[in-house]
Each structure stands twice: as C-alpha cells, then as structure tokens.
Amino acid sequence: MKSIEDKQREIIEDFSLFDDWMQKYEYIIDLGKSLPLIEEEYKTDEYLIKGCQSRVWLRAEIKDDRVYFKADSDAVITRGIIALLIRVLSGQKAVDIGGSDLYFIDRIGLKEHLSPTRSNGLTSMVKQMKYYGIGLQNKETV
Amino acid sequence: MTAESTLVKHRPVIESRNDFPILSTRMNGRDLVFLDSAASTQKPQMVIDSLRKYYSEQNANVHRGVYALSQTATHLFEQSRLKVKDFIGATSEREIVFVRGATEGINLVAQSFGRKYFKPGGEIILSQLEHHSNIVPWQMIAEEKGLAIKVIPINEKGELRMDVFEKMLSEKVQMVAVNHISNALGTINPVKKITEMAHRYHIPVLIDGAQATSHCAVDVQDIDADFYVFSGHKMFGPTGIGVLWGKEKWLDAMPPWQGGGEMIQTVTFEKTTYNELPFKFEAGTPNIAGSIALGAAIDYIGQFDMTEIHAHEQALLEYCTDKLSEIKGVKFYGTAAQKASVVSFLVEGTHPYDLGVILDKMGIAVRTGHHCTQPLMDYLGIPGTVRASMAMYNHMEDIDRLAEAVTKARLMLC
Numbered sequence: 236m237k238s239i240e241d242k243q244r245e246i247i248e249d250f251s252l253f254d255d256w257m258q259k260y261e262y263i264i265d266l267g268k269s270l271p272l273i274e275e276e277y278k279t280d281e282y283l284i285k286g287c288q289s290r291v292w293l294r295a296e297i298k299d300d301r302v303y304f305k306a307d308s309d310a311v312i313t314r315g316i317i318a319l320l321i322r323v324l325s326g327q328k329a330v331d332i333g334g335s336d337l338y339f340i341d342r343i344g345l346k347e348h349l350s351p352t353r354s355n356g357l358t359s360m361v362k363q364m365k366y367y368g369i370g371l372q373n374k375e376t377v
Numbered sequence: 378m379t380a381e382s383t384l385v386k387h388r389p390v391i392e393s394r395n396d397f398p399i400l401s402t403r404m405n406g407r408d409l410v411f412l413d414s415a416a417s418t419q420k421p422q423m424v425i426d427s428l429r430k431y432y433s434e435q436n437a438n439v440h441r442g443v444y445a446l447s448q449t450a451t452h453l454f455e456q457s458r459l460k461v462k463d464f465i466g467a468t469s470e471r472e473i474v475f476v477r478g479a480t481e482g483i484n485l486v487a488q489s490f491g492r493k494y495f496k497p498g499g500e501i502i503l504s505q506l507e508h509h510s511n512i513v514p515w516q517m518i519a520e521e522k523g524l525a526i527k528v529i530p531i532n533e534k535g536e537l538r539m540d541v542f543e544k545m546l547s548e549k550v551q552m553v554a555v556n557h558i559s560n561a562l563g564t565i566n567p568v569k570k571i572t573e574m575a576h577r578y579h580i581p582v583l584i585d586g587a588q589a590t591s592h593c594a595v596d597v598q599d600i601d602a603d604f605y606v607f608s609g610h611k612m613f614g615p616t617g618i619g620v621l622w623g624k625e626k627w628l629d630a631m632p633p634w635q636g637g638g639e640m641i642q643t644v645t646f647e648k649t650t651y652n653e654l655p656f657k658f659e660a661g662t663p664n665i666a667g668s669i670a671l672g673a674a675i676d677y678i679g680q681f682d683m684t685e686i687h688a689h690e691q692a693l694l695e696y697c698t699d700k701l702s703e704i705k706g707v708k709f710y711g712t713a714a715q716k717a718s719v720v721s722f723l724v725e726g727t728h729p730y731d732l733g734v735i736l737d738k739m740g741i742a743v744r745t746g747h748h749c750t751q752p753l754m755d756y757l758g759i760p761g762t763v764r765a766s767m768a769m770y771n772h773m774e775d776i777d778r779l780a781e782a783v784t785k786a787r788l789m790l791c
C-alpha cells in the first residue's frame with residue numbers, strides 16, 4: 236500500500252499533464268462517473284453529509300488498523316473529487332488519516348471546491364474522514 | 378403618455394451597462410457575464426461615488442450635532458427618505474422606515490405587529506413561492522403566539538392558485554404575506570388583487586418586494602397593501618440598507634421592536650417615551666452612507682424610463698428562454714404568464730451544482746441551488762435549479778454566452 240504522501244504526489248503528477256481547466260474537469264467528471272456507487276441501502280440520512288449545493292454520503296469500515304471509505308454524491312464533479320480523496324485516504328492507517336495534510340487539493344487547483352462557502356458537502360466530508368481516522372479506531376464499522 | 382412625462386428626457390436603457398464598472402471585469406480569465414442580479418444587482422458609478430463622497434466629505438452622525446457637518450449628513454439622510462417615499466408613491470415620509478433589508482423589514486413587522494395583534498388559534502397565509510425570509514420570521518412568531526401557517530399552492534406554471542387562496546380566507550386569518558415577484562421562478566404575483574381579497578376580511582397584507590423594485594414601477598398606494606419591504610442591494614444600491622413601508626395607522630399603533638438611541642423621546646429609569654415615526658423603529662445609529670447611496674440608486678433608476686427597463690428585460694427573458702430551449706434536455710421551472718426576467722432551469726442528466734461549476738469556469742455568474750426557497754424546491758421535487766436572472770444592464774450577448782456555455786457544459790457532463 237502506497238503512503239498518503241506517495242498517492243498525493245501521484246495525483247499532482249497526473250494533473251500536471253493538463254493544459255487547461257477543461258481537460259482537468261473532463262478528467263474529474265470521468266472519475267466521478269467511474270467511482271463505484273455506494274450501495275443504495277447506505278444512502279440514508281445516517282450517512283448523509285448535508286451540503287446546500289450537493290449532497291454527500293460517506294461510510295467507513297475498519298479492518299485491522301486501516302480505514303476503508305465508500306462515498307457518493309448527487310453531483311458528478313463532487314463525486315470526482317471524492318474519488319480522488321478516496322484514492323488518497325482509503326485503506327490507510329487510521330492514525331495517518333487523522334493527521335494527514337491534504338495539500339494535493341490545493342496543488343491541483345481544486346481548493347475552491349473544499350471551501351466551506353461552496354457548501355457542497357466536501358469540507359464536512361474531509362473533516363468526517365479525519366474524524367473516523369482519529370476517533371474510531373476501535374470500532375469495526377461506523 | 379402624459380404631456381408631463383414627454384418632457385422628461387430618459388436615457389436609453391441599453392447605455393446603462395457602461396455605468397457599472399464591475400461589468401467590464403473578468404472572471405476566471407473570461408469577460409464577466411453577470412446573470413445573478415436576483416441575488417444582488419451590481420452598482421452603478423453614481424452609487425459608488427455617493428458612498429465615497431459621503432465618507433470623504435459628509436460623514437457625521439445624524440439627528441445629533443449642531444455643527445454644519447452633522448446637519449449636512451442629517452439633511453442628506455432625510456432627503457434620501459423623501460426620495461424613497463416618492464419612488465414607491467407613499468403619502469408621507471413618516472411611513473418610510475430604514476432597515477437593513479427586506480429580511481429585517483419582515484422580522485420587524487412579524488415581531489412588532491405580531492406581538493401586539495396576533496391571537497392564538499389564528500392563521501398566517503404565505504405562499505409556496507416564498508423566500509425563507511418571508512417564511513421563518515412568521516414561523517417564529519406563529520410558534521410563540523400559537524398561530525398556524527397556511528400556504529397558497531401554485532399551479533404547474535408556478536402561478537399562485539387564486540381560487541384556492543379565496544377559499545383560505547376567513548376571519549381566522551391574521552396576516553397575508555406574499556412576494557411581489559418570486560426570486561426562484563420569476564412569477565409576478567397579482568399583489569393588488571391579493572390585497573383587495575384579503576381586505577374584504579380586514580386581513581392586513583405584507584408584500585415582499587425584494588425582487589420588484591428594480592424591474593417595475595411600484596406604487597404602494599395603488600397596491601394598497603399594509604406593508605411593503607425591499608432591499609437596496611437588489612436595486613443597484615448598497616448592501617445593508619432596505620426599506621419597510623407601512624401604513625401610518627399601523628406603524629403608529631405598533632410598539633417599537635428594538636430599543637436604543639434615536640428611537641426615544643425621553644428616557645428615565647422608570648419610563649421611556651418613544652420618538653415619533655419613523656424614528657420609533659430606527660434604534661441606534663442608522664446606515665447613513667447606505668441610505669444616502671440608496672437615494673443615489675433611486676436617482677440613477679430615475680434617469681431611465683421604467684417602462685423601457687421592463688420592455689428591455691422582457692426581451693432578454695424571451696431571448697433567453699428561446700436560446701436555452703434549443704439545447705437538448707433543458708427543462709424550465711416557472712412559466713408564468715406574468716414573469717420577470719428570471720429563468721430557472723435544469724439540464725436533463727446533470728446536477729445544477731455541476732452546471733454552475735462549469736459555467737463559472739467560463740466566466741458566467743449564475744446561481745445554482747435552492748435559492749432560499751427550499752419548500753418550493755421540495756414541492757417541485759428537485760434539489761434546486763440553475764437560475765439566470767437579468768437586469769437592465771444585461772445585453773443579448775450575455776444570453777449568447779450563457780447558451781454557448783450551457784451547451785458546452787452539457788457535452789462535458791452528459
């Protein structure tokens with residue numbers, strides 16, 4: 236398993252190939268479309284992170300000391316960014332997730348999507364992911 | 378046209394764009410296309426100059442100092458009140474209360490009027506089209522005083538069901554509060570008719586005019602409602618200033634809402650007597666600069682003929698509707714016969730947020746989401762819409778850019 240650090244570097248490299256915003260967003264949209272859907276049974280209020288613009292569902296499972304995430308959104312660009320976050324954080328050690336610095340978002344020019352003013356649910360989702368990392372290391376599923 | 382109005386030489390509406398400095402800036406590297414005027418309009422140079430001039434040459438507190446500067450500020454402030462009075466056809470400046478905006482105006486009426494007159498078991502009638510600002514203040518007082526909220530439904534075009542409204546009226550109803558123009562769908566509501574029907578039962582009426590004042594001539598005496606509220610920032614004025622107009626008989630009878638300086642006559646620890654109208658409702662130092670600049674915005678609008686503004690916006694509305702309907706999968710929300718220059722739509726297979734993100738990248742400012750009308754969106758069964766809202770300064774080219782961008786976004790997203 237590659238580290239959070241390595242994965243971020245990989246993504247930054249991938250994104251450096253794009254010449255303009257359109258290529259970048261087409262890629263994110265493709266990622267969004269290819270992200271495995273969260274099972275319908277988990278698309279409930281319990282797993283819902285409310286954003287005013289788009290909605291996000293997040294579910295975490297703990298195996299050994301690692302956390303596995305599944306997430307979904309009703310907006311495809313939000314889903315694309317979720318796919319990136321999952322690529323970086325899912326399967327990592329709980330302690331690493333809790334203390335991670337997700338600088339890649341800024342570096343690939345998507346920081347605006349994680350600003351609370353966008354109210355697309357992503358800011359709260361990242362907070363929640365870290366919270367699972369920090370706080371829920373002893374539970375099987377959350 | 379009367380002999381008098383032919384004497385006034387109005388500027389052509391199409392010229393107005395050049396008066397708004399922000400409209401020649403860029404967003405994300407593209408010439409800005411601003412289509413979110415229903416959220417807040419841009420400001421003409423005249424208004425910007427007014428704010429600058431106030432703070433550089435005229436600033437002092439009002440109604441207090443004997444020195445010349447304070448008197449100038451007071452004069453300009455009260456002058457602005459007179460401009461507002463004429464702008465909406467009020468009978469007296471005593472009926473013009475400066476507030477922060479439509480929201481504060483509605484809260485003031487709900488709290489002050491509601492506290493005094495609302496009786497348990499009564500009803501407040503709102504409509505399915507209301508902005509949260511014209512829902513929540515009523516819910517708060519309704520809960521406190523034990524009233525029920527009733528909602529006028531809409532038809533498939535987004536027009537109020539007046540037949541149902543008629544049946545909802547009864548002696549139990551203690552307030553009718555509806556908007557003049559819907560911010561989410563653009564529906565222009567028959568406010569004069571609504572008022573007349575409510576008054577048959579002696580029910581007071583509040584009209585939320587936030588979306589109306591920059592798009593059509595408002596005459597509060599003609600509408601004859603009891604209260605009319607609007608926001609300066611939606612009519613080319615600054616943020617943080619708005620107006621509550623109320624019939625003097627009500628304002629006189631209503632208790633003050635907030636206490637403080639300005640609103641008092643004499644204060645002792647035993648008893649305070651209140652200032653006269655409208656100051657009774659203006660506690661604390663008011664937004665002096667904002668009020669004066671709102672006067673400048675009214676002067677600015679006065680350079681144009683409201684009929685021509687309306688005609689220009691209707692042409693934009695029609696063009697926008699036509700252009701967007703050429704794009705596959707576009708569905709409109711709100712197709713009222715009487716409609717302001719607001720186009721709410723969705724593109725099949727896309728989420729409004731995604732569309733908004735792509736449009737932003739192309740320099741196009743539209744609003745996406747529920748537009749502070751969640752009950753309306755729930756009723757329509759959608760998470761929100763993309764809303765393009767036009768003002769007098771928009772040109773047909775803005776619509777071309779929008780249509781081009783939506784076409785491109787659709788290709789990317791679908």
Ligand SMILES: Cc1ncc(COP(=O)(O)O)c(C=O)c1O
Pocket residue numbers: 415416477478479480481508510511556558559560585587588608610749
């Ligand atoms: C119909 C309507 N009512 C009320 C408001 C609230 O106005 P403000 O936020 O300026 O008080 C708005 C603003 O979006 C509106 O569109």
